[in-house]
Amino acid sequence: MSSIYVAHRLFAAHDRALAAALADRLAAKVGAERVFLPFCDTDEENLVAEVKGRRLFELDRERLSRLDAMVAILHGPSLDDGVCMEIGYAAASGVPVLLLSTDFQTYSLAENGPPLDFPDPLIQAAATRVIRVPRLGPPPSSREQGSTHYTEFLSRNRTQIDTALDATIESLLDLPAPDRRSTARGEGGPVYVEGSPYRPWDDDYLARPCTNAGHKVALSRRFSTCDPLVGALDDLTAACGASRLLADVSGPETPPGTALLIGAALASGVRIAAFHPRPTYTHAAGREPNRRNLMIQYAADEHLHDAEAVRAWLAS
Missing domain, CATH: 3.40.50.450 (Rossmann fold)
Known part of the structure; x- marks a missing residue:
């Protein structure tokens, strides 16, 4: 049910x-x-x-x-x-x-x-x-x-x-019925790159390896457009239609928009890599150590800690 x-x-x-x-x-x-x-x-x-x-x-x-x-x-x-x-x-x-x-x-x-x-x-x-x-x-x-x-x-x-x-x-009780969507994704789409909001917005530390490897790149727009809500919807659409999502999850917690895009990409069948050069872990009784949040940890296909790992993931 x-x-x-x-x-x-x-x-x-x-x-x-x-x-x-x-x-x-x-x-x-x-x-x-x-x-x-x-x-x-x-x-x-x-x-x-x-x-x-x-x-x-x-x-x-x-x-x-x-x-x-x-x-x-x-x-x-x-x-x-x-x-x-x-x-x-x-x-x-x-x-x-x-x-x-x-x-x-x-x-x-x-x-x-x-x-x-x-x-x-x-x-x-x-x-x-x-x-x-x-x-x-x-x-x-x-x-x-x-x-x-x-x-x-x-x-x-x-x-x-x-x-x-x-x-x-x-x-x-007054919400509309679900509008189920197809999750099929092709391999020809761009790599959606979600950098950390805690770094300069013009920093291409994740985009550059993608373009160097011959991938098309889609970058977030919501932090730079005059209408952030329109830019946010564009970002959500782009991430769901990408072939891969490369997301910097650094911070005290995964940044909220980044976490949302990881969930959207997971539902859409997009390959996900979480870039986290300095990981920290959470612990709870009876549970294995998790990279802070278990939903983020297991939603990602790969966890990357440096530029070499990013390049290897892009080549896979």
Whole structure:
């Protein structure tokens, strides 16, 4: 049975609790059998597998391949790379994606640039709808006995969350049906090169080896065009139609737009290489060491650490 996938950051109790509250309200409307909540519904804490991280990736990818819709919870300037990868997979598959945020900030690529809901315009461009509830609930009309200004502040936050969850459920039930797309890709397309947003935009450290090897190259446009959302849609289309994706995943987390393109490329049958010259690892009980995020790790066909490895991958 197809389902609604609730994507969220897994690594803190408050994030899992918020996602569980959303899943529970949604299940009351559509039935628990149609709601998939990662970590909970894969029983991640108790799952035993020979290579647990890979098995978790396989279970999530199997779910991603048969969705009616996705709702993703995103907050703040540092977005979870696994969630962004899942958004890209759903969007490239023609599955409607709803994004929920209570972030009170907006973002732009220049001081006076157009406002964006998220730091990378790809996140907003890939979404079918964005639900933003940025303001606290109203202050109480009277103070209850024993309350403090901290408990009142907590109450206002809970009201804000309740409003956001209610708006999300209402919008989810009104999403369009999936528009399934073919994932067949030819070998004649360009190499889509996604450089790091933390390096100069004119740096061709990844593009140059591709052109030197005789490959056509497609470069990201969203950071340099006057309309970043239009540029982001162009980037998504180009990455899904490429023969290969070469992406720099350097940073505290894989940059959110890069993670989204990796998910979109995976859904589209594009060969993926993650360039990560200084890898770091995450560890969890019963799980093999992962290159920070297991969804990014196993979505990529190759992990490249230097220019020689890039050239070898291009020649393969």
